[in-house]
Amino acid sequence: MKQLATKTGLLHRYLALLVVMLSLFLTTGSALAEEPPHHPVNFTLYYPVGTNQNADISTNFRLSLIYGRVGEVRGLDINTGVSVVQRDFRGVQGTLLYSQVYGSFGGLAMTGLVNNFQTDMSGVQISGLVNVTRGHMTGFQYASLFNYVEGGLSGAQLSSVFNSNQGEGGFLQLASVANINEGDFNGAQIGGVNLTSGWITGFQLGLANTAFRVHGVQAGIVNMTKEARGVQIGALNLAAQNEGMPLGLVNIDEASGDVDWIVAGSNLAMVSTGVRTTVNRWYSVLSVGYGDQQGDVEESAFLAWNYGRVFPLGRTWNLDIDLGFVHIIPEHQDDPELNDRLHFAVQARALAEVQLGKTVAVFAGGGVSSIYSEYSSSAKQETEPHVVLGVSLF
Secondary structure, three states, rough: OOHHHHHHHHHHHHHHHHOOOOOHHHHHHHHHHHOEEEEEEEEEEEEOOOOOOOOEEEEEEEEEEEEEEEEEEEEEEOOOOOOEEEEOOEEEEEEEEEOOOOOEEEEEEEEOEEEEOOOOOOEEEEOOOEEEEEOOOOEEEOOOOOOOOOEEEEEEEEEEEEEEOOOOOOOEEOOOOEEEEEEEEEEEEOOOEEEEEEEEEEEEEEEEEEEEEEEEEOOEEEEEEEEEEEEEEEEEEEEEEEOOOEEEEEEEOOOOOEEEEEEEEOHHHHHEEEEEEEEEEEEEEEEEEEOOOOOOOOOOEEEEEEEEEEEEOOOEEEEEEEEEEEEEEEEEOOOOOOOOEEEEEEEEEEEEEEEOOEEEEEEEEEEEEEEEEEOOOOOOOEEEEEEEEEEEEO
8 A cells, every 4th residue: 555655646746747847848839939030131111011011020230211110129220210119229220200119228329309218228319309218327318409317317418408317317417408307416417507306416517506415516606405515606505504615605504604784894995784694604795885995086886795714712702814806886087087997906804803792793804905907907906904894783
């Protein structure tokens, strides 16, 4: 009985193994049967009018005139109208009007109007109007109108108008109007308006720049971020929290910055008033003034910008050291001997400031002013001592 049971068990095992082998054979045979045919060369007028009527074929060379459709290309693809590749593409493609690839793309694509790739792309996309990659792009995109990547960028986008990346990005976005990156970005955004919704590690250069966090440089007329670690260079620098250096006319740090109103008199401008913004002990003074005490025409207006650093000397005392530029606008005079031309001065100052209360401080000090007679290479220059006395409020 034991021998019979043993033989029965072995029979069951052999039958099970036979079933598995048969299943594998049938599956392999089915897969081989479903493998699309390969045509090394394909010519198409308007699919299916051509050397092939099967849209699933793979090919190494294709020439289509109006509309071509194949399954896969590995080689050279030339199309004078519209091209569709249903699976992967590896090679070089030249299309006059519109190219669409449903699988992954690797190589070079040059299209007169639109490239529309549905998954990942590695290589170069060049289009007369628009490039679209709905997967991840590794390489380079150029379009005269618009570049769009949906799955992340590792490379460069160059457009005459607009670039957009919906994932994390790097290394370069360059456009005349706008660059948009929806995730973190490592590298450079250069354009009219630059937007990164995550971290940017690198720099943004444009008329207006905005990022969730900046670890690097923002340079533009207006710079905005929630958290800055680096340098902001612009007319207006805004940050919820700035741990770096803002270099601008007006600098705002919502977390710990200060904004003061100042009124001062000096031996250059009789009276001046303006706003002082301070971030991380870096301060900027933007002011207007009246009454020229050094030039030929006393009835003159002043526009001045001073930028410097606060050095604490004690609990209520500070030493402020700055450099400044002053634009001087004299009233027109009929006397040709008087200098009523637009001219300027550059300054270096050291001011002692004492806090008298929570909202009031007084400052006094001096330095030098180099006054130029006009804006020209032949301008005469005079260097005079500079004395300042003023008060800051708020």
